[in-house]
Amino acid sequence: DQQVKQNSPSLSVQEGRISILNCDYTNSMFDYFLWYKKYPAEGPTFLISISSIKDKNEDGRFTVFLNKSAKHLSLHIVPSQPGDSAVYFCAASDFGNEKLTFGTGTRLTIIP
Amino acid sequence: DSGVTQTPKHLITATGQRVTLRCSPRSGDLSVYWYQQSLDQGLQFLIQYYNGEERAKGNILERFSAQQFPDLHSELNLSSLELGDSALYFCASSAIVSGSETQYFGPGTRLLVL
Numbered sequence: 001d002q003q004v005k006q007n008s009p010s011l012s013v014q015e016g017r018i019s020i021l022n023c024d025y026t027n028s029m030f031d032y033f034l035w036y037k038k039y040p041a042e043g044p045t046f047l048i049s050i051s052s053i054k055d056k057n058e059d060g061r062f063t064v065f066l067n068k069s070a071k072h073l074s075l076h077i078v079p080s081q082p083g084d085s086a087v088y089f090c091a092a093s094d095f096g097n098e099k100l101t102f103g104t105g106t107r108l109t110i111i112p
Numbered sequence: 113d114s115g116v117t118q119t120p121k122h123l124i125t126a127t128g129q130r131v132t133l134r135c136s137p138r139s140g141d142l143s144v145y146w147y148q149q150s151l152d153q154g155l156q157f158l159i160q161y162y163n164g165e166e167r168a169k170g171n172i173l174e175r176f177s178a179q180q181f182p183d184l185h186s187e188l189n190l191s192s193l194e195l196g197d198s199a200l201y202f203c204a205s206s207a208i209v210s211g212s213e214t215q216y217f218g219p220g221t222r223l224l225v226l
Contacts, residue, residue: 004154032212043114043202043217044155051212089154098206098213099145099168104154 003027004092006103014111019077021106023090026071030092034100035064035075038087047088048075080110115139116205116218124224130191133221137184137205143167144186145215146178149200161186193225 005024013019021035031052036044050057050064050073057064063076077084087107091100115138125131137144146158148171157170161180172178175193180186190197200222204215 034214036217041219043116043118043204043219045114046209046214046216049209049212049214051210091155093213097168098143098215099157099160099170100147100155100215101157102147102154 004103010107012109019080021075029094036089114216118218133188135203141205143206145204147202
């Protein structure tokens, strides 16, 4: 039972353009969502998060949008840079339960 | 560098054997989480410890066990190893970021069971 889904295993975007990574979830108890970036042979690196009381959170080039009614979140990266090439995981947790449920990841490739 | 350390980086062993993976959380973090990432799989939560006590359990096999010591480092013990246990094992520790708990991951231990 995949409670967090990333339906695009891979995405290619030209340098300078916007990258949009999508994530859907099924558990309505999830109230905190995170995006992690992972390079090969390294652990996931925390990127940005959003709680369910917000619908948008920005940090520099990264913006996360949350649509609770659609149980959907997205990560926007603008402008995309070659160093953004990595696997991106979305993750979710519910109040009082700190464990994270991860999606299967989207491999983002930025084309110079 | 997340501040979470894991040893060893790589481990190669045979079926039926037992291994111990070690994790040191970030300074001051009381929680340690263990995750498994198999080929083509997302990260699967295994178990969480908080200040020496087991706090939550996920998809952890009975052949696997963990503990957290008084100095807050944690060990994940995998026994009677099978080929399917080959995976990346990550530990994480957590901190409060903007009012919510955020996990920071170590570099992982790559386990290969032959």
